[in-house]
Amino acid sequence: MLTSKTSASGRGCCSNGSGSSNVGRFVGAVTVRHFRVWTMLQELRENPFSLDDRRAYQAWRGLKLDARPKAVADLIIEVADLAKPTLAERSAIISACRRANMAIFRAASGTDDKSVIRDFGRAFGLDRLDANLYADDDGITALQVSDVERKRDFIPYTNQRLNWHTDGYYNTPDRQIRGLMMFCVRDAAEGGENQLLDHEIAYILLRDAEPRFIEALMHPQAMTIPANCEQGVEIRPAESGPVFAIEPDTGNLHMRYSARTRNIVWRDDPMTLAAVEFLQNLWEEGCDYVYHYRLMPGEGIICNNVLHNRSAFRDDPASGKKRLMYRARYFDRIADTNYSDVCSAPNPPEQLAATDA
Numbered sequence: 001m002l003t004s005k006t007s008a009s010g011r012g013c014c015s016n017g018s019g020s021s022n023v024g025r026f027v028g029a030v031t032v033r034h035f036r037v038w039t040m041l042q043e044l045r046e047n048p049f050s051l052d053d054r055r056a057y058q059a060w061r062g063l064k065l066d067a068r069p070k071a072v073a074d075l076i077i078e079v080a081d082l083a084k085p086t087l088a089e090r091s092a093i094i095s096a097c098r099r100a101n102m103a104i105f106r107a108a109s110g111t112d113d114k115s116v117i118r119d120f121g122r123a124f125g126l127d128r129l130d131a132n133l134y135a136d137d138d139g140i141t142a143l144q145v146s147d148v149e150r151k152r153d154f155i156p157y158t159n160q161r162l163n164w165h166t167d168g169y170y171n172t173p174d175r176q177i178r179g180l181m182m183f184c185v186r187d188a189a190e191g192g193e194n195q196l197l198d199h200e201i202a203y204i205l206l207r208d209a210e211p212r213f214i215e216a217l218m219h220p221q222a223m224t225i226p227a228n229c230e231q232g233v234e235i236r237p238a239e240s241g242p243v244f245a246i247e248p249d250t251g252n253l254h255m256r257y258s259a260r261t262r263n264i265v266w267r268d269d270p271m272t273l274a275a276v277e278f279l280q281n282l283w284e285e286g287c288d289y290v291y292h293y294r295l296m297p298g299e300g301i302i303c304n305n306v307l308h309n310r311s312a313f314r315d316d317p318a319s320g321k322k323r324l325m326y327r328a329r330y331f332d333r334i335a336d337t338n339y340s341d342v343c344s345a346p347n348p349p350e351q352l353a354a355t356d357a
């Protein structure tokens with residue numbers, strides 16, 4: 001088991017440099033290898049996430065681990081104007097998302113204008129918002145400690161630790177969350193750090209440990225979220241589904257998961273329970289693949305709904321330190337970041353960004 005961690009904590013702490021130049025450091029030497037593997041995957045017509053396709057898995061796995069950004073600083077891209085990211089900024093962010101399913105963007109100046117966040121998402125193909133229970137009218141949720149009684153029952157609206165999860169794990173199959181953005185308007189006086197793990201890396205760790213973990217977690221009844229009832233009224237029905245699923249149109253890997261021990265019912269099957277325990281051990285022991293980052297005002301995370309958590313925090317409103325995050329959940333995945341892209345071209349050429357603008 002790997003033990004050390006990649007870590008950084010906000011603006012000014014990434015002495016390793018930042019901005020698009022980080023992404024440009026990606027090893028060009030593997031390009032020929034990428035081409036060969038991509039050609040092989042196309043010829044095989046296999047999907048690396050299928051347990052039956054072992055050659056495809058091994059080929060994709062090797063490239064994925066090679067291309068993985070090793071430090072959280074490698075995920076940080078500076079953006080001059082969030083409302084209008086440049087082609088180079090877009091290309092750098094897409095490149096990070098191809099290799100890690102996530103990027104951290106750092107605006108030149110902070111903002112509390114949600115329309116700017118909306119525009120930024122659209123620049124990456126993130127458009128179809130999930131207007132969840134407490135989202136504002138514009139579909140973007142303002143996450144902060146709330147005095148509203150109904151909200152206080154939900155951990156995201158408290159200052160408590162938020163356990164590992166993917167967003168919208170309780171959504172129906174037709175409303176799965178593929179893209180996610182979190183933007184820091186204000187940070188707390190202390191705490192509020194995120195840990196992040198690419199769900200494709202979690203898949204690799206599980207499959208390498210025991211392929212039958214994957215089989216169990218792909219079962220359609222693997223994870224059930226009981227109905228959400230308030231004062232005897234059901235506001236969301238029970239929802240069962242797999243943890244891992246291969247999306248039929250794209251072949252991408254989708255993950256729905258929560259490490260919560262309450263309000264989650266796992267399929268009563270030894271391999272399912274062993275897989276859940278494996279993940280729990282991973283969270284407790286930590287590993288090299290987990291990124292640690294504390295967002296500062298003007299910074300955000302854009303991702304393909306990777307695994308993440310949040311540490312507890314303390315606000316100090318008197319000094320203006322009252323944590324406020326904007327959260328946008330999308331049915332869309334970030335454009336040009338299919339799993340196959342990491343094989344064919346981990347660094348998108350600028351003309352790719354130009355044609356998508």
Ligand SMILES: [Fe+2]
Nearest residue numbers: 165166167308
């Ligand atoms: Fe979340």
